[in-house]
Amino acid sequence: MASSTTFSTFEPWKDPAEKPYVCIDRVTKKFGDFVAVNDISLDIYRKELFCLLGASGCGKSTLLRMLAGFEEASSGRILIDGMDMAEIPPYERPVNMMFQSYALFPHMNVSQNVSFGLKQEKLTGQVIKTRVEEMLELVKLTQFAKRKPHQLSGGQRQRVALARSLIKRPKLLLLDEPLAALDKKLREHTQFELMNIQEQLGVTFIVVTHDQQEAMTLATRIGVMEEGYIAQVGTPTEIYEFPGSRFVADFIGSVNSFEGRITVDEPDHVIIRMLDQDVDIFVDHGVSASPNARVWAAIRPEKIHISRTDPGQARNVIRGKVKEIAYMGDFSIYLVELAGGRTVRVTQPNLRRGDPERITWDEQVFLHWLPSSIVVLTE
Amino acid sequence: MTTRGIPAVTGRIIRQAESLLKRAGLEGLAIWLARRVRRVRHLGRNLVIAIPYAWLLAFFLIPFVIVLKIALSDAAIAQPPYTPLWEWVGDQYLNIKVNLGNFMFLVEDNLYWKSYLNSVKVALVSTVACLLIGYPMAYGIARAKSAYRTILLMLVILPFWTSFLIRVYAWIGILKNNGLLNNFLMWLGVIDSPIVMLQTDFAVYLGIVYSYLPFMILPLYANLEKLDETLLEAAYDLGCKPARTFLTVTLPLSVPGIIAGSMLVFIPAVGEFVIPALLGAPDTLMIGRILWDEFFGNRDWPVASAVAIALLLLLVIPIVILQHNQARNSEANS
Ligand SMILES: Nc1ncnc2c1ncn2[C@@H]1O[C@H](COP(=O)(O)OP(=O)(O)OP(=O)(O)O)[C@@H](O)[C@H]1O
Numbered sequence: 240m241a242s243s244t245t246f247s248t249f250e251p252w253k254d255p256a257e258k259p260y261v262c263i264d265r266v267t268k269k270f271g272d273f274v275a276v277n278d279i280s281l282d283i284y285r286k287e288l289f290c291l292l293g294a295s296g297c298g299k300s301t302l303l304r305m306l307a308g309f310e311e312a313s314s315g316r317i318l319i320d321g322m323d324m325a326e327i328p329p330y331e332r333p334v335n336m337m338f339q340s341y342a343l344f345p346h347m348n349v350s351q352n353v354s355f356g357l358k359q360e361k362l363t364g365q366v367i368k369t370r371v372e373e374m375l376e377l378v379k380l381t382q383f384a385k386r387k388p389h390q391l392s393g394g395q396r397q398r399v400a401l402a403r404s405l406i407k408r409p410k411l412l413l414l415d416e417p418l419a420a421l422d423k424k425l426r427e428h429t430q431f432e433l434m435n436i437q438e439q440l441g442v443t444f445i446v447v448t449h450d451q452q453e454a455m456t457l458a459t460r461i462g463v464m465e466e467g468y469i470a471q472v473g474t475p476t477e478i479y480e481f482p483g484s485r486f487v488a489d490f491i492g493s494v495n496s497f498e499g500r501i502t503v504d505e506p507d508h509v510i511i512r513m514l515d516q517d518v519d520i521f522v523d524h525g526v527s528a529s530p531n532a533r534v535w536a537a538i539r540p541e542k543i544h545i546s547r548t549d550p551g552q553a554r555n556v557i558r559g560k561v562k563e564i565a566y567m568g569d570f571s572i573y574l575v576e577l578a579g580g581r582t583v584r585v586t587q588p589n590l591r592r593g594d595p596e597r598i599t600w601d602e603q604v605f606l607h608w609l610p611s612s613i614v615v616l617t618e
Numbered sequence: 619m620t621t622r623g624i625p626a627v628t629g630r631i632i633r634q635a636e637s638l639l640k641r642a643g644l645e646g647l648a649i650w651l652a653r654r655v656r657r658v659r660h661l662g663r664n665l666v667i668a669i670p671y672a673w674l675l676a677f678f679l680i681p682f683v684i685v686l687k688i689a690l691s692d693a694a695i696a697q698p699p700y701t702p703l704w705e706w707v708g709d710q711y712l713n714i715k716v717n718l719g720n721f722m723f724l725v726e727d728n729l730y731w732k733s734y735l736n737s738v739k740v741a742l743v744s745t746v747a748c749l750l751i752g753y754p755m756a757y758g759i760a761r762a763k764s765a766y767r768t769i770l771l772m773l774v775i776l777p778f779w780t781s782f783l784i785r786v787y788a789w790i791g792i793l794k795n796n797g798l799l800n801n802f803l804m805w806l807g808v809i810d811s812p813i814v815m816l817q818t819d820f821a822v823y824l825g826i827v828y829s830y831l832p833f834m835i836l837p838l839y840a841n842l843e844k845l846d847e848t849l850l851e852a853a854y855d856l857g858c859k860p861a862r863t864f865l866t867v868t869l870p871l872s873v874p875g876i877i878a879g880s881m882l883v884f885i886p887a888v889g890e891f892v893i894p895a896l897l898g899a900p901d902t903l904m905i906g907r908i909l910w911d912e913f914f915g916n917r918d919w920p921v922a923s924a925v926a927i928a929l930l931l932l933l934v935i936p937i938v939i940l941q942h943n944q945a946r947n948s949e950a951n952s
Pocket residue numbers: 270273275293294295296297298299300301302339
């Protein structure tokens with residue numbers, strides 16, 4: 240993750256003196272009886288690249304549309320740069336949006352579409368021309384400048400939409416699934432360019448995406464949405480390593496969660512008794528749960544080790560049988576069946592080529608993990 | 619069953635029949651059957667295309683040729699009132715007499731020129747007026763809540779439930795000197811003596827605009843209703859104010875609707891006879907009236923036919939423009 244190093248010192252949300260650039264304050268949006276956005280509060284800081292993740296229909300686009308001014312919040316306030324946006328029409332907001340449906344003007348060709356925003360400003364023709372050329376260069380569409388949108392492929396249209404929203408260099412850019420239709424290579428190229436643009440122009444981005452990998456690499460912070468409200472906000476590392484709920488743990492990456500009861504509850508460690516296995520889980524940090532409470536011990540597949548021999552530890556070890564192996568190139572996925580029938584997902588890097596010692600189907604194996612790898616979730 | 623389903627089913631039956639025949643050792647018969655069926659299917663497709671052509675031939679081309687024939691003959695006091703175009707003389711000479719004089723007459727007598735130009739002027743002005751009135755109405759209906767939309771559309775179509783003629787007569791009652799409008803204005807005290815409105819150009823324009831407004835609104839509505847609202851949002855988002863958005867996005871995208879509506883108003887308005895006859899002054903020069911006068915007043919069928927042919931040519935040009943435009947549009951939207 241190259242980007243996380245770039246942003247490692249960029250944590251304005253931890254600085255109490257920093258003012259948020261976008262302040263979403265208890266915003267709710269109802270369509271009739273249906274609550275699409277439910278009491279969301281979010282602070283987003285200047286130069287952030289904030290990713291919104293969430294299942295289809297959870298209200299991501301609705302939230303962006305309220306920021307752009309196309310939907311009116313049923314209650315709550317939206318402030319951009321300290322200014323209440325309630326009375327400000329979309330054409331006066333310092334915001335540009337890339338639409339999920341692209342919304343390209345069908346009667347204009349690519350360069351007319353891209354230059355549309357600049358033509359609304361008082362710029363000379365020459366300036367507009369050079370900036371359009373630059374932008375088309377950036378999204379690699381120079382040779383299609385004279386085509387109409389219906390003569391383009393889906394990915395090309397998406398790039399036109401992206402170029403059209405970027406060209407005005409707004410303070411706040413809202414991108415609704417900007418890269419979904421691009422192939423892997425072009426997507427990586429465009430991600431890189433987005434980060435470049437951000438560094439050059441200091442734009443604040445809010446990006447909706449379905450691609451976790453993309454969110455992980457691009458985002459300074461991620462907001463995970465669930466049915467209209469924000470389940471968790473945090474850096475990619477926080478979201479991945481310290482998910483706040485089973486929903487978040489499940490939504491980002493894959494996870495094995497074991498239901499259990501806390502049997503020993505100390506400030507510096509807890510022991511959880513698995514409900515359906517004869518196994519104790521030792522966790523090396525304290526947990527804020529009531530004693531004897533029902534909890535879930537969540538562990539990521541890559542944090543489980545798999546071996547033929549008994550690791551010789553009393554806790555944090557389970558026996559099982561390999562049911563399925565999926566070779567993914569750089570790593571393999573093992574589905575291991577435990578006593579009682581449930582399966583655990585384990586991933587292991589393929590360190591050696593054609594490893595003769597490799598674990599194969601139907602072998603009896605031991606699964607074990609470090610006490611720090613467990614996340615204890617109460618909901 | 620869909621329309622594609624029927625050939626599919628017949629195809630299946632035929633294929634089964636073929637394989638049955640083949641199995642029975644009747645190879646030749648099977649091939650013959652297949653060929654027959656293919657030919658019949660071909661015939662069916664041609665038949666479907668032929669029906670509209672036959673219609674056009676019977677009800678457009680043949681009458682047109684008859685009218686053209688009359689236009690090329692001489693007027694005569696006879697029954698029918700024109701000379702025949704060809705005659706056998708002494709059983710061996712075919713005597714063809716083509717009279718181009720009627721068309722020359724149209725060019726020479728400036729009455730016809732003037733009435734043509736006046737018809738075009740009246741039609742153009744009415745079309746523009748219909749557009750200016752109809753566009754906001756169509757836009758309003760297209761942007762209304764879907765529950766109201768049907769009602770509003772019904773209101774646009776409602777006048778068609780009364781005869782066109784009766785509606786034009788009704789305007790006489792409204793516009794005449796002691797009619798509804800004048801009485802109302804005098805009651806209000808705006809005017810002391812009635813304004814002459816009936817038998818003026820104003821009344822003709824009013825009548826045409828009133829009668830043809832739905833033909834403008836309906837195609838415009840059909841077009842504006844399809845307009846993707848996110849395009850307007852995209853324009854606003856890029857800093858375009860509503861008025862400018864209308865000019866740069868909505869208006870260009872509604873050009874096909876504007877053209878269709880304008881044609882539907884312009885073409886019948888050029889040849890309009892009833893409205894100028896009932897609402898216009900007796901000396902209103904419109905080609906539809908001239909045509910009527912030539913036929914029934916002067917009983918000069920050849921000249922009247924020549925007028926009709928010229929009128930037709932005058933109308934064909936905008937239709938060709940319309941078709942050209944539609945072809946270009948469907949190409950652009952494909
Ligand atoms: N104009 C509207 N009227 C009624 N319901 C709406 C309207 N717009 C959106 N919704 C509903 O609000 C919910 C959230 O929609 P939204 O478009 O924000 O989803 P999303 O998170 O962007 O989903 P996706 O990832 O599929 O784009 C959906 O259930 C949708 O059906």
